[in-house]
Amino acid sequence: MDVLYNLSFWLLAIITVGSALMVVTLKNLSRAVIFLVIFFLGVGGFYFLMQAKFLALIQVVIYAGAVAVIFAFVIMLTPGLPGTKIRQSLNQGVALIITGLFLGSMSLLIYKQLAGAGKAAGIEKSLSLKDLGQVLFTDYLLPFELVSFVLLVALVGAVLLTARERGEGNGGLE
Amino acid sequence: MSLWQLLYEPDRWADEINKLITNWGLQLGIPVFITQLFLMIVVAVILLSFILLNVAFLTWLERKVAGHIQVRHGPMRTGPHGILQPVADGIKLLFKESITLPFVDNFIYTLSPAMMFTAAMLTYIVLPFAPGWVVAPLDYGLIFVFAAGGVSSFFVFTAGWSSNNKYSLLAGMRTIAQVISYEIPMILAALGVALFAGSLNLVEIVEAQKGLWNIVVQPLGFLLFLTAALGETHRAPFDLLEAEQELVAGYMTEYSGMRFALFYLGEYTHMFAAAALMTTLYLGGWQGPYLPPVVWFLLKAYALVLLIMWFRWTYPRIRIDHLMNFSWKFILPLALINLGVTALVLVW
Amino acid sequence: MNNFLVLGALIFAIGAYGVLTRRNVVFIFMGLEIMFSGVGITLAAFAQHIQPASALGQIFILFILTVAAAETALGLAIFLRLAKTHGTVQADKINELKG
């Protein structure tokens, strides 16, 4: 099983990293959204590998199912999006150096300092939904409620921001 | 290893097969993981062929049902009662030219039907056809079903979008709006069942219905789920995204050939998945007297499929705004009430 | 688990690169989402390998997921507004964020 595990890890890694790279380098916005979905699915796969199955599914439902849809909608709803002709990136050199430095230092940190820390990558029992709920609704009830409030605010805010003002012509959904 | 065991004790049968092949592989010096991989592929192939055959049968069934409801015969020429019609259709579609219009984003255009069908098929890996006959008895199987549904609808949307056709685009938008609207009550209704079973695992849900099907306990939940499932699978009377009178053929308008076929198959895959899910959640899954579990499962699922088809040819299509209102203002509150009452009853 | 951690860092870095270089606001948001995912993977890796019995790490990710979703919804709403009022969606054309 170990081999299968590693195999799936590397496969997923290639898919995920590849699609993430595509998202940040592609010129075509619509294709980027498709790759974003693939990326999200890949991340969900990683959660699966890490025995966070609930998270994996939630990741797929929320991100691939909802967030990506929002992206797609927004791209569609924006008239006159610049095409693929113009350059879509800038500051590439600086950003590359900075992120490269970040990645380097992180990898160094992880491999040097965390070497052997924790247990070896293995398969433990996945947490059941009951365990999650137990913690979520007792110790983290307040954050939970706050997050729900944040969602409500985001909902109202989004509606408010995008609501068509009176006499503002129709550029809306239907 | 007998046929009886295959039918009536499918879990033990599967176990023994598994052991047999693993041991056999070990004797030959093949590592376990390779045999496992091999078995996975075999199971996948079986599942895939089941789905394809089933869907092919469904397309035929739909036409026959439509025909008989409209007092005509439906396909009759190919094979007895036109039973070979799907095969003929398939061959025709395979050899048709796959047209791609100019200014179409080819990448998304090609990817969408494939992904849509794939996502639709993913649902089946958690469905328990019989004890032990489930590809992956996930702990969170129920959520997995909805996740797969969500992904699949996203690709319906991109298909409509990438077609560079306003009707397709409209259909794509409608898909998203409709699917999101109906997914929520559907999940809520299903949660009632999950609460009863105390698990999200479909196998456990089925086992929890031993003796008493959930449809008895949760009649409202079943009706809500059925309605929402119709919306979710874009079946009439909620087939707004392929409303011929308004949108030509919806998101499939610009598709032809095998790509079209994939969508077509995807739709029916979805429908059967919905029926199978309802069977699992509300009708006790494989459970039933005398007949083998698989047969029971398929019987129930087909009964639901026929019900859905009956709906299609009976009810007129409703308007898009009515559709949305119906979901948000009627089904969703009811689903919430259902869930709340269920929870309360369970706490007592 | 080191592999997972490095992967998380890599994804985070890719997302950051996207955020830093993209001209289109939608792309910037995508980059942000990628960054969130990188953080999520890191958290999940730690959660699994340090305290596998505790649901804490996963709950953290749940919160991140929720907040990220809310953020995206709001951000994109702002984006639509921006497109309407400024007529552009290029982050390098909007430089009013100064006194």
Next chain:
Amino acid sequence: MVPYAWLITAMPFIAFLIIIGVTYRRPLASALVAITCTAVSLMVSLSVLVAVIGGQTAELSLKWAEISSFKLELGVLVDPMSAVMFVVVSTITLLVQIYSIGYMHGDPGFSRFFSFLSLFAFSMLGLVSANNFLQIFMFWELVGLCSYLLIGFWYDQPGVALPPPAAGMRAFIVTRIGDVGFLIGILLLASAIPTLNFNEIFAAAEAGKLNTTLLTIAAVLIFTGAVGKSAQFPLHVWLPDAMEGPTPVSALIHAATMVAAGVYLVARTMAIFAAGPDSLLVVAYIGGFTAFLAASIGLVMTDFKRVIAYSTISQLGYMMMALGVSGAVTAGMFHLTTHAFFKALLFLAIGSVIHAAHSQEMRDLGGLGKDMKITSLTFLVGSLALAGIPPFSGFWSKDEIVHAAFASGKVGLGFLGLIVAFMTSFYIFRVYFATFWGERPAHQHGHHVHESPPTMTVPLIILAVLAVVVGWVGTPWANYFAAFLSPGEHHGGGVEGFTVMLMLVSTLIALAGILLAWAIYGRRHYDIEPLAEKSPGLYAFLSKKWFIENFYYGVIVPYGAVGLARLCAWFDRAIIDGLVNGIAGVVGGIGVSLRRFQTGYLQFYALIFFAVVVIAAVYLTLFTGLSAGI
């Protein structure tokens, strides 16, 4: 009940909030809310008083903030002094509120009036209950604010002598002068000892831990606050002007309670004064002089409200004198208590007259006794109490003060007290005779006058009864009040011959004043003052209020205040502004150089932000031994 003492303070505030927030548009409901809450306060006060008489005291406090070792707190100090004040304040507030229903009837600002009254009651009770300097100062300023609001209550009317808002402003500014001194005094104390708690400071002062000079200066500075609030010379000028407010306000704030806050403050901080004895001399002489000054002006005022206002100043001077000469709180606090009742009575009675006759000029009034029997009678009781006729309450307290003055050896002040007593009985009966006796002036005949409604007369009667009986708790024969207030001290030691003689003398003096007043005013109505005919110079001097206000407005304000203002302005412009501009210039310079970083591009910011994070990460990774700690 003692642990619930905070309720006394809280209830009026609740009333204030309810009136402002809920019943603002329903006048009667507002009045009801205010009265109910005050009644609750009164009941709690009474039970607290009973508990305190039973020997309980308490200090409830709540930590508010702590700055290193310096802690600020909010608290309720329940001891005999505050218990007495609780009862006095809440009783008078309650009666005044009931009275106001009648007096303010139909006024458009009815609810506002009651909300202010409640706010005032809250502030005053908070002041009384304070257990530390900061709290007392806060509430001190709050009562000042309420006073301002209530003096200027009829802000849209022209007023009698000057517009109410101007009068309010004047009161506010004049008392502020004292408050500055008070604040400096508090800060001085705080600099010497890291607490503001009364008991801690007093304990330190009594133990001699603090420098005597410092204590003296601090005491005098605190006294300036009291001078401002209690309208003592030289800051007395605001109180007569404060009479522009509605008469119940005058009764409550500018006679019975707020102005007594200064006396209360001095009494409360007596330990500090006692530790710096020179300050007591200042208190005594300022008090004595004020008593004389105000009484002399009161002789000639024709507006009877002003007469009583000056009378108030004079009586407050008495109290200060009492505190100053005896170095003990008993006599002053006793006079404060009795004065609160009879002065409130007097004010409410003349309020009743104003309500009925719509005038406060004695020249316009006369012969009202026939039409307003209750008012007239209660006013007479108040006058007798003020004049110091036994057995009315004023007699006992005033006598105790004069006695204390003689006993302390400050004979001059003792005689001064007797002279003032004579003047007092004269001027108050001048008002009485001129208003209620004799004939109505010719030009007023058409105006019919009738008695006020019961909501006004009932409080008058209650107050009249109280004005008679309150004094009985502190007779020289059995001084329960003194025993209660300062139990440890030796009181009187029986009645000596001197005491009896003094009582006789002061009674005779008071009677002489009454007789003189009757002789001059009792028989006929004057349109022009007799004194003005006989001695125009003295009359002018007195009626111009010793030219003190002329001096203030002619000399201090244009030369002193404006000069000071100019100096401050120069300092502000040259030094402060220079400093600020200099700093701003430096900051601006830095800003200019930093501005290049502020491109306005979101991503540029993100870039910088992320770059810094990365630099930090690199630093932590490479140059510190960051261990994962797992």
